[in-house]
Amino acid sequence: MQKTFEIAFNSSETFREIFQGSAEGILMVDEWGNIQLANPVSERMFGYENGELTGKKLEVLLPSRYHAKHVSLREQFRKNPSPRRMGIGRDLMAIQKDGHEFPVEVSLSYKEINNLFVVVAFIIDITERKKVEEALKHSEEQLLVYAAELEKKVQTRTDALNKLVEDLEKANQFLQEQIAERKKAEDETKKALDKERELNELKTKFVSIASHEFRTPLSTVLSSASLVQQYKERGELEKIDKHIHRIKSSVNHLTAILNDFLSLGRLEEGRIEVIKELVSVDEFFKEIHEEIRPLLKEGQHIELTCELQQKELPLDKRVLRNILFNLLSNASKYSAAYKPIHIYCQSKNDNLIITIRDEGIGIPEVEVKHLFERFFRASNVTNIQGTGLGLNIVKRYVDLLNGTIDFTSAEGKGSTFSITLPLL
Numbered sequence: 233m234q235k236t237f238e239i240a241f242n243s244s245e246t247f248r249e250i251f252q253g254s255a256e257g258i259l260m261v262d263e264w265g266n267i268q269l270a271n272p273v274s275e276r277m278f279g280y281e282n283g284e285l286t287g288k289k290l291e292v293l294l295p296s297r298y299h300a301k302h303v304s305l306r307e308q309f310r311k312n313p314s315p316r317r318m319g320i321g322r323d324l325m326a327i328q329k330d331g332h333e334f335p336v337e338v339s340l341s342y343k344e345i346n347n348l349f350v351v352v353a354f355i356i357d358i359t360e361r362k363k364v365e366e367a368l369k370h371s372e373e374q375l376l377v378y379a380a381e382l383e384k385k386v387q388t389r390t391d392a393l394n395k396l397v398e399d400l401e402k403a404n405q406f407l408q409e410q411i412a413e414r415k416k417a418e419d420e421t422k423k424a425l426d427k428e429r430e431l432n433e434l435k436t437k438f439v440s441i442a443s444h445e446f447r448t449p450l451s452t453v454l455s456s457a458s459l460v461q462q463y464k465e466r467g468e469l470e471k472i473d474k475h476i477h478r479i480k481s482s483v484n485h486l487t488a489i490l491n492d493f494l495s496l497g498r499l500e501e502g503r504i505e506v507i508k509e510l511v512s513v514d515e516f517f518k519e520i521h522e523e524i525r526p527l528l529k530e531g532q533h534i535e536l537t538c539e540l541q542q543k544e545l546p547l548d549k550r551v552l553r554n555i556l557f558n559l560l561s562n563a564s565k566y567s568a569a570y571k572p573i574h575i576y577c578q579s580k581n582d583n584l585i586i587t588i589r590d591e592g593i594g595i596p597e598v599e600v601k602h603l604f605e606r607f608f609r610a611s612n613v614t615n616i617q618g619t620g621l622g623l624n625i626v627k628r629y630v631d632l633l634n635g636t637i638d639f640t641s642a643e644g645k646g647s648t649f650s651i652t653l654p655l656l
Contacts, residue, residue, distance in 0.1 A: 251269070251271050252271055252272060254271055254273060255273065256273060256354050256355060256356055257270075257271065257273045257274030257277045257278075257353075257354070257355035257356070257357075258270070258271045258273070258274060258352065258353070258354055258355070259271075259274055259285075259290070259352070259353040259355065260350055260351070260352055260353075261290050261350070261351045261352075261353065262348065262349070262350060262351075263310050263348075263349040263350075263351070265289050265290045265291065265303070265306050266287060266288070266289060266290075267285050267286060267287065267288050267289070267290055268286065268287075268350070269286065270285040270286065274355055277328075277355065277357050278293055278326070278327075278328050278329060279328040279329035279330055279332075280329055290302075290306070290353075291303065293326050293327060294325075294326060294327060295325055295326075295327050295333055298325075306351075309340065309342075309351065310349065310351075313342040313349075313351075314342075315339070315340065315341045315342075316339070316340050317337070317338070317339050317340075318337075318338040318339070318340060323335050324336055324337065324338060326355070334357060334359050335357075335358050335359060335362050336355055336356060336357055336358060337355070337356040337358050338353055338354065338355050338356075339353070339354040340352070340353055340354075341354070393421065393425065396417070396421055397421065400414055400417055400418065400421070504551070504632060506548045506551065506632060506633060507548055507550075508546045508547060508548050509546065509547070509548075509549065510544045510545070510546055511544060511545060511546075511547045511549050512543060512544050513538060513540055513542075513543065513544070513545055513577070514538070514543065516547075516549060516552075516553075517536055517538065517575070517577075519553075520553065520556050520557065520560070521534055521536070523557065524557065524560045524561065524564070527561060527564060528564050528573075529564060529567070529568070529569045529570075530569045530570070531569045531570030531571075532564055532567065532569060532570065532571060532572070532573065533572055533573070534560070534572070534573045534574075534575060535572050535573070535574050535575070536575045536577075537574075537575070537576045537577070538576075538577045538578075539576075539577070539578045540577065540578065540579050541579065542579065545579070545584060545655055546655055547584070547653070547655075548633060551629050551632060551633060552633075552653070554625070554626075554629055555626050555629045555630060555651060556586070556588070558622045558623070558625060558626045559588045559626060559649050560573060560575075560588065561622070562590075562622055562623070563588055563589075563590035563592065563647075564590075566590065566592040566593050566613070566647075567590045567591055567592035567593075567646070568592070571590065571591045571592065572591065573588065573589070573590050574587075574588070574589040574590075575587070575588055576589075579655065582654065582655050582656050583652050583653060583654055583655060584652070584653045584655055585650060585651070585652050585653075586650070586651050586653075587648060587649070587650040587651075588648070588649050588650075589646065589647070589648040589649075590646045590647055590648075591645070591646040592646050592647065593612055593613070593643070593644065593646075594612075594641045594642050594643040594644055594645050594646055594647055595610050595612075595641040595643065595647060596610060596611060596612060596643050597643065599611065600639075600641060603623055603639070604623050604624055604626075604627040605624060606621060606624045607621065607624075608623075608624075612643065630651055630653075633653050633654075634653075634654055635651055635652055635653040635654065636651070636652045637649065637650070637651045637652075638650045638651075638652075
């Protein structure tokens with residue numbers, strides 16, 4: 233029977249390439265639960281060598297507590313086959329060869345190949361998604377705690393100010409000779425009130441932005457999830473794919489927002505240390521390119537030009553990655569589809585100079601002075617999503633590396649950001 237599967241598999245070069253090159257794990261299982269074919273992604277996912285899964289029972293990939301029930305479910309699927317997703321509404325766990333359990337999403341399909349009933353399982357490791365969900369939940373809890381603490385501090389300071397004003401009024405009534413001293417106290421009070429007003433404005437802006445930026449993608453996830461259920465019941469798979477893409481995009485947006493808030497918190501608390509190491513510049517930019525690629529709009533691409541004499545440079549890879557990812561994300565976000573993004577890097581006078589240029593909407597000239605302020609968003613961004621924290625975080629990271637950042641921008645023509653970092 234294994235020969236039959238191999239003949240069918242090799243008979244279509246296109247099918248073989250899709251099977252081997254798929255980003256998802258794919259298993260082909262016969263009606264008795266024997267694994268006949270496993271693509272490279274599924275073998276790596278479960279910790280097996282090439283070809284090692286072939287011939288094994290499917291249950292070897294499940295924790296032992298599920299074996300008996302899964303045999304029954306497999307037999308039920310054989311009797312009443314139909315494309316379906318497994319584990320809806322609950323966590324579905326798989327097990328690697330070394331015994332490590334991890335969460336997965338599984339979609340089932342079936343096919344008759346040379347009069348043989350074949351089950352095709354598409355498997356996705358959702359470990360990172362689960363981590364993001366937990367981080368998001370923790371972030372929301374932290375936001376609530378932060379808001380409560382902020383409100384408490386505001387009330388405490390307001391009470392203190394009220395008491396100070398009351399004391400000053402009493403002193404004015406009884407001690408006219410201390411007018412000069414009272415004036416000084418009033419000036420101090422005004423400064424305190426200004427700081428209090430600034431704190432209140434910051435709190436209001438923070439809560440407003442956080443609420444809006446979390447509510448919109450969460451609403452998208454909720455509505456798309458409901459529509460996916462309806463389309464599933466009607467078998468409208470193309471519409472299901474569309475809404476799954478919307479859900480993934482919303483989760484990526486939430487992750488970016490969460491990273492901005494976490495980065496800002498760590499920077500303000502001084503919990504980020506600069507640790508330099510020798511970094512292969514070519515490999516580093518290749519990693520950045522691969523990481524940013526899923527976020528690019530249709531037709532957008534990155535054009536990289538590096539003129540470096542040294543292949544390796546002493547850099548803090550983690551901090552520089554955060555700087556470039558923010559700048560490239562902005563370049564994509566504020567540029568139209570099919571617009572290129574240019575990166576140029578060079579070393580000069582013991583400095584690394586990286587320039588990122590886009591052909592996007594640019595920044596109004598009267599607003600450039602506010603560019604690196606927290607929560608600042610230019611007036612021409614219209615309905616483009618964002619928190620206004622990205623460039624503020626970039627500036628803090630560049631300062632942390634003892635570098636400088638410069639920019640030029642023309643509304644409607646694009647922006648260019650240039651960072652200079654010392655290598656010594």
